[in-house]
Amino acid sequence: MSPSHPERVRFAPSPTGFFHVGSARTILYNWLLARQSNGAMLLRIDDTDTERNREEWVDGIYRAIRWLGLDWDEGPVRQSTRIDHYQAIAFDLFERGLAYWCDCTRETLDARKPPGTPPGYDGFCRDRKLSQGPGRALRFRVREGEIVVNDLIRSQVIFPAGAVEDFVILKSSLAPLYVLANVIDDIDFSITTVLRAEEHLPTTPKAVLLHEALGGPLPRFGHLPVLVNEQRRKLSKRRDRVAVEDYRQLGYLPEPMINYLALLGWNPGDDREFFTLDELIHAFSLERVGHSPAYFDEQRLLHFNKTYIASLSAQEFARIARPFVDPMMTGSTDGDERLAQILPEVQTRIGTLSELPAMIGFLFHFSPDYDELADRLRAGDDHYLKAVADVLAVTDPFDSPTIETSLRTAAEELGTSLRKLQAPVRIAITGAPIGPPLFHSMAILGRDECLRRIQALLEALHQRTPAPEPPLP
Ligand SMILES: Nc1ncnc2c1ncn2[C@@H]1O[C@H](COP(=O)(O)OP(=O)(O)OP(=O)(O)O)[C@@H](O)[C@H]1O
Ligand SMILES: [Zn+2]
Incomplete structure (x- = not known):
């Protein structure tokens, strides 16, 4: 069932590394929601962490999105260009008594807290009425009572009173914290639904509080299930192949990749496996996204890739095979003619395009041991x-x-x-x-x-x- 009102969604990656398959799924679901509701998707680059961000990763984001066959309707908005704005709003929260300056350090905090007390800030500076100054961070004054997050995927998640500490919104360097920048942008760009990875669920109560403080309607939140590997451990760049770019280089194609990613968390409700992007726009629904971890199965992705390659016209296959076979054909006479003759023979035999050189290279150069x-x-x-x-x-x-x-x-x-x-x-x-x-x-x-x-x-x-x-x- 598609939503009846236009959704305004955002995809907000941080440029801290190669574009992750988890990010690819996140943008896909956002994009589908925008398309099926005749809404819009904003691309926002969350690049406030200057230590970890690199400009080449920003380019990598654009490249990966285009390669996947997706696009964005608004942006890219760079958070790094909006720091003054975030600071101004944080100061305003201070003026309104909703935030306070704090000069505690980890050491003073630890020294003060009796052993065995729960971790986190104890609210020591709440009523000290400190003004801004060196070494002082700005903390949000968390209100009394429980905080309810109505998650589209995990339904109601309740954070009991006291579960959220008075959290920092501006560091002593005046650098705004991630959650503050996010909430301000979601308000400024009238985001209606925030769909993102599950790892953001713990910060969502903070976002809810900031939304309350800053006014305006609360967006709907949906936290997508984590992707896991065969050992059921969180898919991670330290253990697993996670970069979309790596899959591209191995000769995976965007269409089967999109098709496969769509099924990582979303259940179409029947046995159907194969979807084009257009078909996904109609078939996808958030109601059918589950919250159990989704197994990213490279073998299944390979199966999708193989099936897709086999389904292509001979012409189309020849076109996409080209970048993978070109390097091995340099200097070979009759290369093109041989290639045209062999490709139809191998089209249904390969799982990825990178298998081509090993399989048919002998037709172009032959100097075996x-x-x-x-x-x-x-x-x-x-x-x-x-x-x-x-x-x-x-x-x-x-x-x-x-x-x-x-x-x-x-x-x-x-x-x-x-x-x-x-x-x-x-x-x-x-x-x-x-x-x-x-x-x-x-x-x-x-x-x-x-x-x-x-x-x-x-x-x-x-x-x-x-x-x-x-x-x-
Ligand atoms: N297992 C996962 N499932 C879904 N999304 C993920 C997963 N891992 C990372 N992401 C997303 O990919 C992006 C890049 O994350 P990050 O660089 O932290 O990945 P990672 O290094 O593989 O994870 P980690 O460092 O936590 O092991 C983030 O937006 C994150 O939400
Ligand atoms: Zn303090």
Whole structure:
């Protein structure tokens, strides 16, 4: 069910690192909510933490969003350009008696508090009427009573009275705290729904208090379930592959990525797996987002990617494969022609585009370690290779079906199976034990090149010094 009123949502990443798959899911859900309600999504860069922010990460955010096929309607708004505004509002809270200056340090606080008291600030400066000064931070005066957060995903979350300390809104450096900047921006940009990662739930009661103090309607909050790895631990850049950029480089495509991310927390209500972005706009609903941790399963993502690649038109596949195959084709003659012939053979065999060079590179450049290839041959393979070379010399036309017929006949004459005869040929031609269909590959390479490769392997085999005799017992 789509919302009936236009939603104003925001996606507010901090540029502290590579764009995280968790962030990709967050922006997707926000974007879907905006699109399905004919609303708008604001992009806000939460870049007030100058120590951890880097401009290249900001560019990384824009790049990742575009790569995913998403966009934003307003912004980007940089929080770093609005510091004065946040400070002015904080001072106003002080003027209104809703905030007070505090000169406590961690040490004085610890020294004062009897052991065993709950952590957090004890409100020591509440009524000391300190004025602004060096070493003094501005704290928000938390009101009495419990704080209720009506979460769209976790329903009602109640923070009992006393659970939230008088929290800092301006550091002694006058740097505004994250929660203050966020609430001010959400008010200024008339945000109706705040959809974000679960890790922000603990600061939400503070946000609710600030909204009360600053006036204006409270946005709806929704905290998305955390993404976890196979061990059910929070997906983290220290343990797991989390950067969208890494997936892009591995040859994952934005469409299956979006499709997969949509299902991490959202349940479509039936068995349906595959959705385009357009279909998601209609199908997605916040009511069907659960709160249990969502397992980010790379194998399942791979399955989505493979299925998507297989579904593309040959032309489209050739277009997206290009950046992954270009580097291996430089300097190769007839590269384009060979590529055009082999791509249809591999389209349904790969999971990611980065598998392409290893799979079809032998068509463009071939300089294997012959010793290593020879090691992989079995007794009698040289005999097979010679027979195949003889047969190939007269195979005409040199196309896939005729090559297959010739080798099948040769296998019968040698009293072996096509499979056994084919094995050393594949090693000689491709250098690898698996790859695209062999006879197609041979037809693409042409007779001369196939014979040259078989000869080269045979020579390598004969030049090897025979293995030493095993010592006598
Ligand atoms: N497991 C997760 N599930 C959902 N979102 C996540 C997850 N981990 C990080 N994010 C989001 O990705 C963004 C980047 O976070 P951060 O750089 O802290 O990731 P991380 O280093 O992998 O996590 P951490 O350092 O806490 O282990 C944040 O907006 C955060 O909300
Ligand atoms: Zn104090």
